[in-house]
Amino acid sequence: MADPVLSQVFDAAGPYLDSLATRPVHDPASEELLARLGGPLPETGAGAASAIASLLDIGTRAATASSGPRFFHFVTGGVTEAALAADWTASLLDQNAFSRVASPFATFTEGVAIDWLRDLAGLPSGWGGALVASATFANFTSLGCATQWWGGRLGADTVRDGLSGLPRMPVLSGGYVHASARKALQMLGHGRDAVQVCAADEAGRVSLSGMRSRLAALNGAPAVIIANAGEVNAGDFDPLSPLADLAAEFGCWLHVDGAFGLFAAVSPRTAHLVAGLDRADSIAADGHKWLNVPYESGFALIREPDRLGQAFGMPGAAYLPGPGDPAGGYGLYGPESSRRARSLPIWATLAAYGRSGYRSLVERNLDLAQHLAGLVDASPVLQRLADVPLCIVCLRARPAGVAPSDLDDLNRRLGAALIADGRVYAGTTVYAGQVALRPAIVNWRTGPADIELFVDVLHELIADLMR
Numbered sequence: 257m258a259d260p261v262l263s264q265v266f267d268a269a270g271p272y273l274d275s276l277a278t279r280p281v282h283d284p285a286s287e288e289l290l291a292r293l294g295g296p297l298p299e300t301g302a303g304a305a306s307a308i309a310s311l312l313d314i315g316t317r318a319a320t321a322s323s324g325p326r327f328f329h330f331v332t333g334g335v336t337e338a339a340l341a342a343d344w345t346a347s348l349l350d351q352n353a354f355s356r357v358a359s360p361f362a363t364f365t366e367g368v369a370i371d372w373l374r375d376l377a378g379l380p381s382g383w384g385g386a387l388v389a390s391a392t393f394a395n396f397t398s399l400g401c402a403t404q405w406w407g408g409r410l411g412a413d414t415v416r417d418g419l420s421g422l423p424r425m426p427v428l429s430g431g432y433v434h435a436s437a438r439k440a441l442q443m444l445g446h447g448r449d450a451v452q453v454c455a456a457d458e459a460g461r462v463s464l465s466g467m468r469s470r471l472a473a474l475n476g477a478p479a480v481i482i483a484n485a486g487e488v489n490a491g492d493f494d495p496l497s498p499l500a501d502l503a504a505e506f507g508c509w510l511h512v513d514g515a516f517g518l519f520a521a522v523s524p525r526t527a528h529l530v531a532g533l534d535r536a537d538s539i540a541a542d543g544h545k546w547l548n549v550p551y552e553s554g555f556a557l558i559r560e561p562d563r564l565g566q567a568f569g570m571p572g573a574a575y576l577p578g579p580g581d582p583a584g585g586y587g588l589y590g591p592e593s594s595r596r597a598r599s600l601p602i603w604a605t606l607a608a609y610g611r612s613g614y615r616s617l618v619e620r621n622l623d624l625a626q627h628l629a630g631l632v633d634a635s636p637v638l639q640r641l642a643d644v645p646l647c648i649v650c651l652r653a654r655p656a657g658v659a660p661s662d663l664d665d666l667n668r669r670l671g672a673a674l675i676a677d678g679r680v681y682a683g684t685t686v687y688a689g690q691v692a693l694r695p696a697i698v699n700w701r702t703g704p705a706d707i708e709l710f711v712d713v714l715h716e717l718i719a720d721l722m723r
Contacts, residue, residue: 261304268312275316276324276334276701282678286318320681325702326709328682328695331488331516331648333548335601336700342604343550351597353387355577359597366599372606373541373555376614378521379534384561386568386590387598390554391515394540395440397556397568397590401538402480402509403444404567409478409507415567419445426479428452428467428508430494431460432487437513437540451482459642459688460487462494464502471506480509485530486517489687489694491625491646493517497532504535512536516698519546520646522611523618529645546618546647546698549601556590564589621647621697624707628695631711637718638711641687650685652692653718664691666721673717680710 292314301307321327323334335343353362370385388394406425407414414422427441427450442448454466462483471479481503483494496512503510512518512533518541520526521533533539536559543553558564568589570576609617628649632638639654652667668691671684682695695710 261308264305264308264312268316272316276321279321279324280678281322281324281327281681282320282675283317284676284678289314289318322681323699323701325699325706326680327699328680328697328710330683331545331696331698333545334699334701335550336548336605336609338608339549339601339605342600345604346597346600349597349600353595353597353599354593357577362597362599365597365603369599369602369606370555370557373543373602374557376522376606376611377518377533377539377541377557378527378530379539379557383557383559384564385555385557386564387595387602388554388556388590388592389552390436391434391513391540391542391545392436392439392554393591394515394542394554394556395434395437395511395513396443397564398511398538398540398558399437399440399480400444400567400591401556401558401563402511403446404563405509405537406478406480423477424450426452426470426474426477427482428454428470428479429482430462430467430484431455431457432462432484432492432494433482434484434488434513434515436515437482457688459490459492461492462499464495464498467499467502471502471508474506476507478507478509480511483510483512483536484517485512485514485533486520486646489648489685489692490642490650491517491644491648491696492642493520493529493645495532496530497535500532500535503537509538510536512539514539515542516545516696517646519614519618522614523622525619525622526646543602546621547602547605547614548617548698548700549605552596552598553602555602617700621699621702624697624702624704625649627704628697628707628711631708635711635715637715641690641692647698648694648696650687650692650694652690653714653721655718655722658722667691667693669721670714670717673721674713677713677717680706680713682710 322332351359351362353366356363366387374383386397388397403414412422425446429451431453433451438448441450452470454463456463481499483496483499485493500510520529539557541555543549544551568591625644625647629640629644632640632651637655638651640651642650653670658666682693685692685694
């Protein structure tokens with residue numbers, strides 16, 4: 257490699273990637289290295305080679321191995337080899353994907369990537385979308401389009417005039433509604449508490465009758481329904497077809513938050529979970545989860561893609577291309593303007609592995625989730641709290657001799673001990689009023705041995721906590 261600084265990164269990449277199979281997810285002792293990154297801004301720089309050497313030395317030891325096979329926290333995939341190489345390519349080419357005039361290459365690739373994602377999700381042609389930074393921004397983009405639609409139904413132009421003088425936009429969802437959807441509503445000016453939750457039980461399953469009653473009480477006023485495809489505690493799904501029926505009956509915008517659950521569409525084993533998806537008006541998802549591409553790879557899919565330009569087109573500026581301008585691009589408007597060519601890793605991984613490769617990935621992870629569920633069910637000190645329809649296993653410690661009133665505290669301490677131990681990672685949650693762990697399996701590197709190690713570590717830590 258001609259550039260010695262780039263050679264440093266290339267030389268470090270192989271050993272680091274090879275180490276993911278055996279290294280702990282996090283070594284708490286490595287955190288003391290972080291202080292070496294601080295201090296005052298240098299007056300005279302150390303030079304590129306020295307700076308990159310320090311960054312690599314500290315980073316390869318102190319970084320959380322979230323792309324490795326035993327990171328089960330949140331819902332985080334690794335990065336496929338094709339996606340990683342394409343992400344390096346995106347940095348190398350340094351394209352601005354804002355408009356065709358800025359980069360025909362980046363905007364065309366973005367259009368292809370969005371269309372392939374649409375196809376992967378089983379949606380018909382004609383849908384469009386936008387690549388954005390996260391699932392939160394995918395919800396923001398989708399609900400921004402919903403806001404523009406809602407204002408139009410009231411005879412108002414919310415893009416031009418804002419929300420002042422309008423009633424609050426009705427938003428209804430089951431209890432699975434995610435914090436990122438609330439945050440999106442907060443950023444759009446509706447408020448994070450705009451969501452009216454229609455839950456049938458403590459776990460959050462949607463009450464269709466309750467939602468029907470609230471929609472009927474609106475007396476024909478337009479509303480937005482948020483359906484949830486893949487709930488974060490147990491991987492459960494709202495029934496999309498019945499919610500689509502309600503949306504059609506009452507004239508609502510139907511938004512599906514499918515941050516990771518959208519990928520259920522890839523396998524015939526789980527496609528039934530997203531039956532009715534094609535009846536939505538907008539869908540939010542995140543590629544860094546089950547697509548296994550780098551962070552900042554969220555995407556919104558919109559049934560009527562022209563709404564993206566209406567909701568997010570740049571206000572008039574003489575030097576910028578606007579909606580409809582041939583220099584503008586392919587109608588791929590979203591909340592961001594200048595942005596890197598984040599389509600390249602998505603394009604590359606789909607081109608490299610195709611539909612069948614992703615079907616295999618999803619189905620391997622489904623099998624691993626069932627393997628984990630079986631190990632939990634066979635354990636004398638673990639309890640599974642929910643069915644496993646997808647890739648998340650909701651469980652808790654329940655050793656003999658611990659009073660039910662003490663189980664929440666035990667599981668909080670178990671969650672903290674798991675993170676402090678660092679060999680495997682999973683976080684705590686509250687499911688149906690009970691503190692639990694919720695390991696999510698979406699990484700292409702994960703295998704049965706990683707699942708078995710996770711259970712072994714749980715057993716070891718529970719034994720330590722019981723002493």
